[in-house]
Amino acid sequence: MISLNANYDERGLLGLAFHPNYSSNGLLYVYYTAPPNAGGPAPGEMWNNISRISEFQVSGTDPNTVMAGSEKIILEIDQPQGNHEGGTIAFGPDNYLYISIGDGGSSNDVAPGHVEDWYEVNEGGNGQDVEANLLGNILRIDIDGGVPYSIPGDNPFVGSDGLDEIYAYGFRNPFRFSFDMGGDRRLFVGDAGQNLYEEISVVENGGNYGWNVKEGTHCFDASDNENVLDDCPNTDNLGNELIDPVIEMNNANNPAGGSTVTIIGGYVYRGSIPELSGQYVFGSFSKDFEPTGEVFFANPSGPGLWDFEELDFKSTTEDIGYYLKGFGQDLEGEIYLAVSEMLGPAGNTGKIYKIGLVDDE
Template identity: 65%
Template sequence: MKYTPTNDACCSARRFAALCAVVWLLILPGCRKFDPPGHQRAVDIKEIASDFVSPIQLVAVPDDSKRLFVIDQVGKIWIIDKDGHKLSTPFMDVSSKLVTLNPGFDERGLLGLAFHPDYKKNQRFYIYYQLPPRAGGPAPDALWDNLSRIAEFKASAAPNIADLNSEKVILEWDDPQFNHNGGTLAFGPDGYLYISIGDGGSSNDTAVGHVEDWYPDNKGGNGQDIEANLLGDVLRIDVNTGTPYGIPPDNPFVNKPGRDEIYAYGFRNPYRFSFDMGGSHQLILGDAGQLLWEEIDVVTKGGNYGWNVKEGRHCFNAASSLEVLPSCPLVDNLGNPLIDPVIEINNWQNPAGGKATTVIGGHVYRGHDINGWNGKYIFGTFSQSFTTTDGELFAATPAGSAWTYQEVSLKSHPDDIGYYLRGFGQDTKGEIYLTVSSMLGPQGNTGKVLKLIEVKADKEDDDNRQGNK
């Protein structure tokens, strides 16, 4: 049984301090329990809304309405109004258009939502969803799994209802497998739309529909290819020009070999990313690993993030994915360095030990409700195994090439959050929300939106603080 130190066993006794540090480094490199210093109070989760099926993200709208929009994977977008009430009618329902989802587990569905920066004036927004497959397939004996689509819509005359007849298809591509879809849409501080797309699915980036790349030691794959398709990439497009979109002139492969839409590449399943609301507005992304390591990346223009040459900071072995190759290239065929993640977490299947099924990228905290959290990057894990509702929450300090991070111990759930963690959200004030459920797949009605809050100290705590002054 793996030893998991607690505050009592690990931090209150000086004679165990060195042992505690060693054990934590062995179990979860770079991580320890988050015990706020000084007079910071405990942190907890507060239920904001419930009765969702599979809520995977919360998105704030850039107008003055203070509404929050919740993406439910099964094809609906719900509104939480400024008073914290979930409206009874969804803002949008595209469930009839979706590919049929597997209720036991599925990575497809309605995956992303982004409001145009000028939404208050133009009422335009964008979604990422997946339809039944088109005819044909990636090989003569294989069919496509689904059709991924980025589409623009507008709100109707009633501001809480979308106009489904306003759909304008922006971008489509065929997916060879059901998983590794990426799924985030977000407008950057430059006003361009960013899109994260996975490597196409299956494992190793080597299945049918995964093209050969420049690296002969690993068969495949889409992550390292920049010409055959858009899989395994983060895209950046201009939805204000062109038909149906334009290309930012400083995208890295404009007038060079490579697809003009690509902003960065070398990803496996970049499920969730966000832009820091403050600071230098970094693009921070969680990329799901395979069997050994999960990673958080700071994404820069033209960057190659390694997959499938590397998994995390290690040389990936497509022929035997539980074993690490002794060496691999430091740069790609274009001379671009393979960029290591700023955070690496052991996958739950790692023989060295680990607890993360999948990393869930979050947000940099820029709110004011939680003392001492400004500038912390808050992220998490889906669960600790695929049959346990025990996702975990972490707080990282964005500094240098390897960020330190700590597990957040919630007052009501000191060991985990008590749910599958499906996604995050951030309101216009910088406060952070979790989207969770108790079901592994898109079924039931256990989905909830939770808000991270600071817990007010009780009278005994206040008295103790006063006595310690």
């Protein structure tokens, strides 16, 4: 793995997923950032790292140990910058492996390594390109169908212009996503915004989720990311609608006021707390780059933007008192918080909390 910056880093060990048949085959998959290849995205520019998806085999004698020598590289993507890595991998209800990849980093989707696309107003960007690279997308591959993988036949660009691995596109940094373990098994993706808006989207096969034509529901201006353009297209060059998010939050930098640095995608709650049943639980990394993360919930139904409210905990006051770095969900539908007092990957303050009821008696 590439060496990390202790104070702040968006690289590292980013995702892990167990094969649907793990109990019998012992296979698991890891997303991590590896040292870069030689060369770079432009003359005089070097690659920053490699986004690598690898398969590992659990030890036959110790079920808590993975055999390091069993690594089989599944997919590698050159990354031009060190941020916007995406990072979630998960098997969907169709048993295909889904992978979130950010737009390549830097800002506004216009730096070296960010290609030209159809939207000339913002001078291109990986989010809206589907041919040059896999950046800015949700990918879907069939681990069991080939070596190292095959492509599901209904991926949107199979048989047409566009990279076959792409499932959905138009993302900036889809850091965390999840599938509802109940209901219609919808895919929820949290996409970190630039300076004004953060968003959660319900993602479907072939969908275009707008970046960098839009930030949230608003027309984005790459030349001034604190300005909202008066107008922008509603469809892309392929005739696909630019799909708005279902949840939008103001970023802390928004001049109109905001209380989140980065949105953290969560899960639909399917656990034992009746009041939360079926609610989408998500969060804020921090309000102000201090350990002030928050947790929210929304009823995932209806057209347009969904209302949401903060989830209050008896053990905290205005916020959770930590940076919120991710969520988890167990097989019973209960939800967990991954938190730390440290902004970056350093120290030993990391904790896992479980959302649960408190017996006042």
